[in-house]
Amino acid sequence: MTAAAPHGAAFPVERYRADFPVLARRVHDQPLVYLDNAATAQKPRQVMETLDDYYRDYNSNIHRGVHTLSEQATAAYEAARKKIQTFINAASHQEIIFVRGTTEAINLVAQSYGRNRLGAGDEIIVSEMEHHSNIVPWQLLCEQTGATLQVIPINDAGELDMDAYKNLLGDNTRIVAIGHISNALGSVNPVTEITALAHAVGAVVLLDGAQAAPHTSLDVAALDCDFYAFSGHKLFGPTGIGVLYGKQALLEAMPPYHGGGDMIKMVTFKKTLYNDLPYKFEAGTPYIAGVIGLGAAVDYVSAIGMDQIQAYEDELLRYATTAAVGVPGLTLIGTAAHKAGILSFVLDGIHPHDLGTILDHDGIAIRAGHHCAMPVMERYRVPATARASFAFYNTREEVDKLIAGIDKAKDIFN
Amino acid sequence: MFDVKDLYQEVIVDHNRNPRNFGKLDPADKTLEGFNPLCGDRLTLYLNMDGEERISEVGFDGHGCAISIASASLMTENVKGKSVPEAEAIFNTFHTLLTDSSAALDLERVGKLAVLAGVRDYPSRVKCATLCWHTLKALLEGGGEPVSTE
Known part of the structure; x- marks a missing residue:
């Protein structure tokens, strides 16, 4: 050397x-x-073996069976949630919502957080370097609510124009949605500063962490972001699984995104009682193997x-x-x-x-x-x-x- | 195992560097844009007709990969002076050549376009080679909507 x-x-x-x-x-x-x-990462055998073990040894539905297999699957699924909580330093496992990927996470926030809260005159800020999945969900929300999309320009090097961002921020800013690391340019954005500035005007912040999760240690508590989204498959885990982190108080106040099994406490035709976090946002049988496999991927990179x-x-x-x-x-x-x-x-x-x-x-x-x-x-x-x-x-x-x-x-x- | 130079033959490299009939025809009887949203290739095709049945002049402009630019350049050389049914027949033969690997490689029927035969070994690139042809077909059929490969 x-x-x-x-x-x-x-x-x-x-x-x-x-x-x-x-x-x-x-x-x-x-x-x-x-x-x-950046498109998708390869998988270590430790992840593949975890998927294989699940299907060979304890494949079962979760949160409902009294039998051994279901208890094992439930334990593994919830253990993965705790691994991810630790991985990103979330305050509670209830703040970890399993979704299909970053795209679904952003759509969930746009619809569940934004649709009932935003209206004409409200503003959403994104940047010029965003992936389409951090643009289009907000455009849909704008069409639905009458809110408008504001765009932070970038300089020739591919860095956000922070002065322009400060000028865009104002009383009407409700949501700031920014990529942590740009997939097209590789720029690492100053997300802590972006978040603090947004909070100063009362806006919430979603960070698209699809490119960041595989490359840098994550600490949502230090970032103080309100939502953080990332995909499993770019983090050496399976495709079709991803994570939405959200601050508990915000998630509590948001309506469910999908209705179905597992997200309810009680259903009658008069009134349905929604389940507690995080299950309120996990309708239907989830991608159980994917969650457990993502847990194995997090173990793998954490060990390195x-x-x-x-x-x-x-x-x-x-x-x-x-x-x-x-x-x-x-x-x-x-x-x-x-x-x-x-x-x-x-x-x-x-x-x-x-x-x-x-x-x-x-x-x-x-x-x-x-x-x-x-x-x-x-x-x-x-x-x-x-x-x-x-x-x-x-x-x-x-x-x-x-x-x-x-x-x-x-x-x-x- | 095929060599990548079988795909990027000298003729293709040359037509990419110096595309024939490149530039807007003004005036043009017919104009249509074609694009491939997956890769951003975009070209505009211009036609002048001799009556309803014969292509008297053809030009194109736009940007794209070497395969799409060379294919468009070769196409313009090929169809100039052809009747509409003749041009459509060439396209059908060319399309089969690129998309049906079981089809006999009857290269003589497509003349100089045969240099693009190597594209059939690259399924993801077939759309690059056929974008100009799909645009021509739509133009001859009178469609006014831009052509997309997707």
Whole structure:
């Protein structure tokens, strides 16, 4: 080792890689280089084994059976909730609502929190760098209530214009909904400051943590946000499961989002009594295996340590950024001072889709497109970007292969 | 195992770099926009007709990947001077070539378009190659709505 490793010890990336079976496969006869982690992350065998154990050993419905299997499934499901409470430092397990993903979490808040509270003249603030899933639910809410959407602009580096944000905030601001880390640019937003400023005018804050949860330690108590949303599948867990955190007092005051079984205490045709938190928001049989699997994913990354993961990834991103800016004709899209996990770029004369196909031939998986953030593409006047996104199992050697693949594409096109 | 250079043949790279018939026709008898919302490819096709039945001039502009730009460029070269039924027949043959892997690779029937045959090995890229053709078809059929691949 020539450089001092973070935290005094080398990050044993090869040991972690061995936990991810898919990383051993080949694509087009080349070792897979998976750099599409912002779309979805790969799963460690510990998560797969947890899913397998559930289906093989104690598959059962929860919260209703008196039999052993149901008790085991219920215990595992609720244990996962507590793991997630600890993972994000929520005050109570009742503040952890299981949903299908970040998208459903945001829609839940827009409808359950917003629909009865907002009206004409009220304002919702989002930013120019949001994913469509943190834009469209608010547009729907605006159509329903007469509220209006305000947009914080970003600068050329891909950082929020905080002065513009302060100017947008006012007595009419009811909700501020901001991504913690941008999926298209990698910018890490100053969410603590954003939240404090919003609270000063009496607005509630939802943070879209889809890209943040896999890369940084989360502390909703320190952030003081009112809602925090993230997806399991980007956090090395199953697809189809996600988390909405909400402050208990707010969740208590909100009506259910979906009606059905498990979210009630008593049903008659005259009056239905809703269940307590968190069950009020978990109508129907949930994705039990997914919840338990997400708990296993949280155990997995917690054992490594989110701070260790962040330090390793920050170093990897610095290495990748230095290599990328050395490629003639390559322009980075998103050069914020504070970034995480994402290298978005365009190449002179080579469309991102062509680059994506050429890299795929060398086993390298990246994303090419608008990344569900069309306003960001509009801002930079590009139709699409190529995006390499990293996880803690990626290596410098993989970055080198990416750069070699880009050079190959340039050879084909020039 | 196929080589990526089978897809990005010199002809495709050339037509991407120097697309033929690129630019707006003004005036144009018919104009229509086509777009692929998944990747942001967007092109506008311009046609001048010799009567109702024959394409006398064709042009396009817009932006997209090499496959979509080269395909549009090759298409304009191919259909200029063709009758409407002839152009539609070429499209049908071309479309089958790209989407039906069991179809015989009768490359002679599509002439120079055969350089795009490699696209059939890349299902996610077929829409790139056919966007211009779907737009042409809609234009010839008189539709006024922009064409979307989705």
